[in-house]
Amino acid sequence: MTHSFNSDGFKAQPYWWDETARMDPEAGEIPAKTEVLVIGSGYTGLNCAIQTARSGRQTLVIDAEATGWGCSSRNGGQISGEIKPDYAQLKKGYGADKAFALIKEARGALDWLDGFIDSESIDCEFRRCGRFLAAHNPRQFRKLLQTAENQPRGLEQPLRIVEVCDQASEIDSEFYHGGVVIERHCSLDPAKYHQGLVRLALRGGAQVVSHCRAEGIERNSSGFRVTTSRGVIQTRDLVIATNGYTSHLTPWQQQRIVPIGSYMLATEATHRSRFEKLMPTDRVYCDTRKLVVYFHKSADGRRLIFGGRVSIFESDPVKSLPALRREMLRIFPQLEDVRISHTWMGYVGYTFDNLPHIGSHDGIHYAMGYCGSGICLASYFGNRLGLQLLGRQDANTAFNDVSFQTRPMYKGKPWFLASAVRYYRLSDRFL
Numbered sequence: 001m002t003h004s005f006n007s008d009g010f011k012a013q014p015y016w017w018d019e020t021a022r023m024d025p026e027a028g029e030i031p032a033k034t035e036v037l038v039i040g041s042g043y044t045g046l047n048c049a050i051q052t053a054r055s056g057r058q059t060l061v062i063d064a065e066a067t068g069w070g071c072s073s074r075n076g077g078q079i080s081g082e083i084k085p086d087y088a089q090l091k092k093g094y095g096a097d098k099a100f101a102l103i104k105e106a107r108g109a110l111d112w113l114d115g116f117i118d119s120e121s122i123d124c125e126f127r128r129c130g131r132f133l134a135a136h137n138p139r140q141f142r143k144l145l146q147t148a149e150n151q152p153r154g155l156e157q158p159l160r161i162v163e164v165c166d167q168a169s170e171i172d173s174e175f176y177h178g179g180v181v182i183e184r185h186c187s188l189d190p191a192k193y194h195q196g197l198v199r200l201a202l203r204g205g206a207q208v209v210s211h212c213r214a215e216g217i218e219r220n221s222s223g224f225r226v227t228t229s230r231g232v233i234q235t236r237d238l239v240i241a242t243n244g245y246t247s248h249l250t251p252w253q254q255q256r257i258v259p260i261g262s263y264m265l266a267t268e269a270t271h272r273s274r275f276e277k278l279m280p281t282d283r284v285y286c287d288t289r290k291l292v293v294y295f296h297k298s299a300d301g302r303r304l305i306f307g308g309r310v311s312i313f314e315s316d317p318v319k320s321l322p323a324l325r326r327e328m329l330r331i332f333p334q335l336e337d338v339r340i341s342h343t344w345m346g347y348v349g350y351t352f353d354n355l356p357h358i359g360s361h362d363g364i365h366y367a368m369g370y371c372g373s374g375i376c377l378a379s380y381f382g383n384r385l386g387l388q389l390l391g392r393q394d395a396n397t398a399f400n401d402v403s404f405q406t407r408p409m410y411k412g413k414p415w416f417l418a419s420a421v422r423y424y425r426l427s428d429r430f431l
């Protein structure tokens with residue numbers, strides 16, 4: 001495996017890859033024909049392929065890069081099963097029943113994922129650790145209180161309010177003003193989980209081919225003719241699982257996905273006791289800012305894994321590292337002397353309604369747009385999509401009939417992002 005070190009001695013690649021190198025399964029010849037072709041080998045694509053392959057459908061998964069090179073091996077490892085819009089927002093747009101169904105199903109996806117990892121014995125450090133959601137100012141703390149006290153009926157979940165005076169039991173940081181513990185939330189090692197999925201897909205009979213970019217799609221009488229960098233493949237069913245890396249290959253989907261970079265760092269390994277003091281529990285952490293940061297201790301308790309969005313424009317993670325480190329030090333000034341060992345980034349797939357989407361357009365199946373909650377939702381949607389391809393009516397989701405919106409003039413390049421980031425920065429300062 002190659003590492004890119006810079007002069008300061010850190011690696012410009014995900015920390016997770018140190019222990020779990022990207023797999024490059026033996027490709028051999030790519031078949032000229034398959035029943036199911038899945039483009040994208042992350043959580044969505046593999047979970048779909050596991051289902052179709054296990055039921056005997058000839059299934060081929062291709063990725064333009066190494067297997068799982070996208071977000072699925074570079075994320076923060078925090079799992080919520082939450083969708084971005086709250087009940088009141090969804091009710092306004094879709095009515096009370098639909099709002100209820102969408103939230104209920106997304107939350108249920110977390111239980112599904114827990115059961116799936118357990119029943120398939122995927123070794124990926126999965127833990128029901130809980131999350132500390134920290135308030136970045138007293139106003140936001142009051143909002144958290146209100147949210148906890150006014151949970152919609154039937155959608156209540158255990159939330160434990162932590163006043164600022166008790167906060168040291170969760171986090172040793174003067175940056176925050178109390179918060180709430182969401183007991184259900186979980187964590188895992190993203191690359192180990194991904195590797196477990198690759199193994200299940202291969203064992204189920206799927207072929208997984210890396211470094212094979214899909215370059216063109218033509219519809220014909222027996223399905224689709226897909227031109228790739230390694231030859232032409234005829235397939236009956238076609239699945240697009242490219243999420244934040246969706247391109248002009250599928251313009252309809254590209255016009256509905258807003259790719260936004262999220263940036264991460266890992267500190268060098270140090271004494272466990274240092275991080276135990278900063279985060280006495282083993283929870284995952286994030287805060288109430290619109291430009292949210294997220295962090296937790298590594299599984300061995302010796303590093304901090306920290307992520308967020310610090311640059312106005314998309315940037316090289318090495319260039320934006322100083323700003324990301326400054327952000328970490330605002331929360332934990334105690335880490336001034338701790339060196340950084342890794343930095344990396346990836347493109348999160350957002351959508352205009354902040355909801356994930358699953359369905360088909362012009363006969364092409366897709367699932368995408370998890371808005372930063374893809375460990376759980378990409379896995380679940382991939383699984384559902386696979387079952388839907390097999391004709392299983394019970395695999396339909398409450399999300400299947402939600403229209404996948406675009407905006408006039410939007411072609412897939414978020415020209416409005418810099419203004420949005422500036423606006424969010426201001427609102428985080430004053431709201």
Ligand SMILES: Cc1cc2nc3c(=O)[nH]c(=O)nc-3n(C[C@H](O)[C@H](O)[C@H](O)COP(=O)(O)OP(=O)(O)OC[C@H]3O[C@@H](n4cnc5c(N)ncnc54)[C@H](O)[C@@H]3O)c2cc1C
Nearest residue numbers: 040042043044064070071072075076078214346373374375
């Ligand atoms: C820094 C960061 C932190 C995150 N943190 C969290 C977190 O803590 N919790 C959480 O739930 N989610 C998090 N996410 C989001 C989560 O990782 C994603 O939602 C999820 O991995 C999406 O999986 P996917 O399979 O749909 O897409 P991806 O894993 O991104 O896979 C898409 C694949 O498609 C391939 N591809 C694209 N075009 C082509 C083509 N033409 N031909 C062949 N292959 C192609 C790409 O190479 C890529 O490998 C984070 C994301 C990032 C970037």
